[in-house]
Amino acid sequence: MEAALVAEALRKSSNRAYKSVSVHKHVEPYVDIGTLLLADNDDLDIKQLQSQKEDYILNLTRDNTQYLFNKIWELPTERIDETVVVTLPEPKYILPRAQRVPKPKPLTKWQEFAKEKGITKKKKDKATWDDQLQKWVPLYGYKRAEAQRNKDWVVEVPSHVDPMTDMFAKKTDQKSEKVAKNDLQRMKNIARAQKVKIPRVGFPVTSDKATASQLAAAVTVARSSTASAGKFQPKLPKEKDAHGKEVSALVSGAGKKRKAHMPDMATERKSNLEIVNSLMRKQPKIDLKLAATKQMHQEQTERAEERKEKPAKGKAGKRSKVEKNKKGAKPSAGKGQRNPNKRNIGRKRR
Secondary structure, three states, X not given: OHHHHHHHHHHHHHHOOOOOOOOOOOOOOEEEOOOOEEEOOOOOOHHHHHHOHHHHHHHHHHHHHHHHHHHHOOOOEEEEOOEEEEOOOOOOOOOOOOOOOOOOOOOOHHHHHHHHHOOOOOOOOOEEEEOOOOEEEEOOOHHHHHHHHHHOOOOOOOOOOOOOOOHHHHHHHHHHHXXXXXXXXXXXXXXXXXXXXXXXXXXXXOOOOOOHHHHHHHHHHHHXXXXXXXXXXXXXXXXXXXXXXXXXXXXXXXXXXXXXXXXXXXXXXXXXXXXXXXXXXXXXXXXXXXXXXXXXXXXXXXXXXXXXXXXXXXXXXXXXXXXXXXHOOOOOOOOOOOOOOOOOOOOOOO
């Protein structure tokens, strides 16, 4: 049965008419194999294009494609993984671009290390068989985390840990810290590849390694971070406290000089007398210009108040009427004059 099907397929394929792979062109086309570009310089047959448009364009495209493939197979070939391949030459035709050619990305720290040691990237499996779950489990991705939760449905509490500790929450926190640490290291690698100087924690540095003064400042800050501000912290042999603007900004009281303890009463009395004498010798500084300005301002204010208190001329009668009104006397009439600004409210008409 199978032999009959194969014979029928061969018979049908032998009856099919195939075009020749050799293509003849009146004008040699421009071919750039590096970019797989072919520009046909032959004249078009206008009559055939108008009468048989679809067939003419289809045959022309087929001939040009065959011509390009013929030029490709003229190159030296080689076999890789049971596949025949050719190496394309450098392109000659400059294709226009909308944007600039992207620059190659700098290698990360791991890529540089792998290049020096000759470490190559190997293809990894995407899934593995889990005997406990009895199914194929992916090695990465969200399904991997889901399979791990199904696998670790119970977590043992160690003997040295509080039995009321939530081990699942602790495990989640440890994973979050690990992810944050890896992300920080990745950002440092990118900054190092871009040759960007990044500061260390607390003190900026100009290189990857801290200097002796920066290390001493870091030790001083770490010792003073206790509840006693480092007063009862032991020191290493030949260790000295660091001083500077960076240390004084982070350590409280680092820039202040402590006075030595008074050995006896006479020395303390002498020190106190020197303080009193220095205070007595100090005289207040008087700004004569400022004092004169204040005096002039005060005199002008007094004159203005006196002018307000004196009554104006020609208004004695009106003042007497005001005084009578204050005593309860009946005010005088308007003498037939009507105030146009005053609105009279009369009886409401219906």
